[in-house]
Amino acid sequence: MINFRYHVVSMTAVFLALAIGLVVGTAALNGPAADALEDNVNALRKTNSQLRDQVTGLRDQANREEQFVTEAAPIMLAGKLTNRRVVLVTLPSARDHVPAVATMLKTAGSKIVGTVDLQDKFFNPDNSAELLDLASNAEPATVPTSAIPTNSDGVETASALLAAVLLDRSPTVPNPDRQAVLTAFNKLGYLNFDATISGPAEAVVIVSGSPYTDSQAAGKNASVVTTAVQFDHAGIAVVAGVLGGEGNLMLEVRDDATLAKTISTVDNADTAQGQVATSLAVYEQISDNKAGHYGVGTNATALLPQEAK
Structure with missing residues (x-):
């Protein structure tokens, strides 16, 4: 007959297995997988910064072109x-x-x-x-x-x-x-x-x-x-x-x-x-x-x- 002690031992075994899994998983992530993820994040951050700089540069270029046309207009017209x-x-x-x-x-x-x-x-x-x-x-x-x-x-x-x-x-x-x-x-x-x-x-x-x-x-x-x-x-x-x-x-x-x-x-x-x-x-x-x-x-x-x- 399954008694209360059996349930306690079974539940303890389950939680112990979960704890071991978390420890092992964390250790794995702190290794190569974590390093790869960090590298990807850093690469995306750099790409985003480059794109932002390009947008700023294009905006400045457009403004400069508008300024050039405005200043050249008296000569052209x-x-x-x-x-x-x-x-x-x-x-x-x-x-x-x-x-x-x-x-x-x-x-x-x-x-x-x-x-x-x-x-x-x-x-x-x-x-x-x-x-x-x-x-x-x-x-x-x-x-x-x-x-x-x-x-x-x-x-x-x-x-x-x-x-x-x-x-x-x-x-x-x-x-x-x-x-x-x-x-x-x-x-x-x-x-x-x-x-x-x-x-x-x-x-x-x-x-x-x-x-x-x-x-x-x-x-x-x-x-x-x-x-x-x-x-x-x-x-x-x-x-x-x-x-x-x-x-x-x-x-x-x-x-x-x-x-x-x-x-x-x-x-x-x-x-x-x-x-x-x-x-x-x-x-x-x-x-x-x-x-x-x-x-x-x-x-x-x-x-x-x-x-x-």
Whole structure:
């Protein structure tokens, strides 16, 4: 019969075996296995430190390159756009790099006649009917009826009207009419603009950013393209944009064989290099009547217009 003493002896034997196993295992780990593990940890620590140093070096290099371009810009852009009149049309996602784009245009000698900041409301498909009514009521007699599409697309009609008053046309739209149109759109929250737009422009730089991604993204992104098309119909147009995102204006232009022939694009306008390229793209359009596609994207033809190299 198995008694209590047997259980005690059995349990003691089990715990003794566990203790011996722990001692033997610890001894083994304190030998070659422990040394190998420590070597691996030290190697990973050194690799991580090297990678961190490389990242820091690349960041410093990028900053230096940006500084180099900024310092070289006055030489590269000198006299390219002297007294050329440019209007900036900005999209909601691109406001952060608008000042730098404007600075480079001024460095090239251009006269920024004003900035028109389009609001999200302008591209919302739900506002098409209101935009149609607004454009119809705001259209001055000095804008030829041939300049305005006759359809039910509010963004297309409104964009055509804005392009007609902001860019050079024959006959020229008087300043009071230009201000009246912009004020009408501003009062209903469709855009903001400089207190005074000094006159019509020879070229428009559309400063764009990332595309819309909300539930109405497809319609809004299509409306952004429609706006660019209407400005292109009215005069010289350059899209200063960024890479990435389905519906991206810059990519939509490049992927359209027709638009790519008349609208210039820059895909890194959030950098000094892209801002220089934007100014040179405007110069190329004015001087050579040529559209180009510049930047670091796979579908860019060069970093800068050839004449600038």
